[in-house]
Amino acid sequence: MSRIKSTLSRAQWLQHVTAWQGSGLSQAAYCREYQLNHSTFHGWISRGQVPALACAPLTTLPIVVQPSPPAASNLPSIVLRHDSGWQLSLPADMQTTWLGQLLNQLV
Structure with missing residues (x-):
């Protein structure tokens, strides 16, 4: 080619x-x-x-934590929402180290 x-x-x-x-x-x-x-x-x-x-300089953004309907496993999920409209739903039993790594990558 x-x-x-x-x-x-x-x-x-x-x-x-x-x-x-x-x-x-x-x-x-x-x-x-x-x-x-x-x-x-x-x-x-x-x-x-x-x-x-x-x-642009980094800024902190407010988040609103709201309960969500129970998942099939009956465990609540963690939902992160942004004012611009995006939303991220995570299982409540996820590893906190993974969540920390994810948040570090988003910053």
């Missing part, structure tokens, strides 16, 4: 990365929309060929 050389210049890739950073889209969704090769796009970012994402 032959590889097709990218016809985009470094400046064009930088423009795409900057546009993606402000778009709110995932890398894959941005690449689909602009018909870019996702592997090449990701490579530009991961190899440090473009400026790193400008990260």
Whole structure:
């Protein structure tokens, strides 16, 4: 299988990365929309060929803990909800070390 050389210049890739950073889209969704090769796009970012994402300062977010209907196992679940609408339901008997690792990855 032959590889097709990218016809985009470094400046064009930088423009795409900057546009993606402000778009709110995932890398894959941005690449689909602009018909870019996702592997090449990701490579530009991961190899440090473009400026790193400008990260906003971390802030704490309020959470609301509400009881949920009993699961099939009759154990309550832990539900994390965010104001933007996403929700994460976890079994109440899950390992706390796993939950800690998950939360560390989200920060």
